[in-house]
Amino acid sequence: xxxxxxxxxLPLILFSFIMMNSTAQDWPNLEKYKEANATLKTLxxxxxxxxxxxxxxTEGWSVANPDFFEGKPYVNRGISGQxxxxxxxxFRQDVIDLRPKIVVLLxxxxxxxxxxxxxxxxxxxxxxRSMVELALANDIKPIVSSxxxxxxxxxxxxxxxxxxxxxxxxxxxxxAQEKGVVYLDxxxxxxxxxxxxxxxxxxxxxxxxxxxxxIMEKLVxxxxxxxxxxxx
Numbered sequence: 001x002x003x004x005x006x007x008x009x010l011p012l013i014l015f016s017f018i019m020m021n022s023t024a025q026d027w028p029n030l031e032k033y034k035e036a037n038a039t040l041k042t043l044x045x046x047x048x049x050x051x052x053x054x055x056x057x058t059e060g061w062s063v064a065n066p067d068f069f070e071g072k073p074y075v076n077r078g079i080s081g082q083x084x085x086x087x088x089x090x091f092r093q094d095v096i097d098l099r100p101k102i103v104v105l106l107x108x109x110x111x112x113x114x115x116x117x118x119x120x121x122x123x124x125x126x127x128x129r130s131m132v133e134l135a136l137a138n139d140i141k142p143i144v145s146s147x148x149x150x151x152x153x154x155x156x157x158x159x160x161x162x163x164x165x166x167x168x169x170x171x172x173x174x175x176a177q178e179k180g181v182v183y184l185d186x187x188x189x190x191x192x193x194x195x196x197x198x199x200x201x202x203x204x205x206x207x208x209x210x211x212x213x214x215i216m217e218k219l220v221x222x223x224x225x226x227x228x229x230x231x232x
Contacts (some may be wrong), residue, residue, distance in 0.1 A: 002031050028089035032070060040075070049073045050096050050224060053087060053131070054106035056080035057207060058149060064213050075100065084108060084114045084127035091131050096138050102227050103135050104184070106145040108172075109206065111155060112164050113153045121164060125171045132179055141218070141227050143177040146187040150206050162195035182230070184223040191208025191213055 043049050050073060052058050058078025062069055069076060074217070077094040084107050094227065095103050107128055111119040135142040146169040151178040161205070169187050176183035190212065191197045197205055201212035 004170045028086040049100040051075045051100045054078040055082045076163045083111045104143045108147040145184040148193035
């Protein structure tokens with residue numbers, strides 16, 4: 001870049017630096033739900049608060065079908081683009097401190113996409129397992145969701161999630177069985193013959209349409225009822 005062009009683009013460069021520095025200062029994005037968490041009312045012992053912890057698939061759920069959350073003790077704590085290490089860092093603030101009966105964990109696809117750097121399946125599994133163990137240690141019943149199908153990532157093609165996601169899901173299913181918690185299998189109900197999502201369920205191969213969320217809603221409601229009946 002020529003000196004003149006550096007000076008011409010200085011405001012943009014400074015803005016980019018400020019934004020990058022801000023992200024680095026709050027890498028897990030603890031600020032996003034800080035105020036909302038503080039205003040949540042305390043529920044009675046017989047009320048079943050349920051936190052949905054995840055990435056853009058979870059966050060976008062409230063946008064695609066807000067009626068699913070309306071009038072229920074469901075708390076959406078999804079953050080677009082997040083990976084499991086970021087979720088693990090905010091797990092106390094956005095899950096444990098809210099004192100839910102259940103946490104629905106849906107995570108891992110952005111790790112495979114490398115959103116915050118390279119991640120092995122074992123590392124992803126370890127972070128999800130840590131969140132499960134933190135939940136159990138705090139008398140919160142976790143529901144371990146399978147990672148949704150994805151044939152490829154539009155923003156990061158060629159990483160073969162169609163192969164990696166089923167492998168990770170097998171690991172998560174075994175872990176859920178070991179821990180005695182519910183495994184929520186979205187993958188089997190939504191995958192096409194490519195191990196991806198068909199167009200009617202996700203127009204961009206990753207994020208569910210309203211029809212896709214409708215399938216998920218039936219499955220998660222069943223998993224919630226099953227979990228509430230379990231004695232631990």
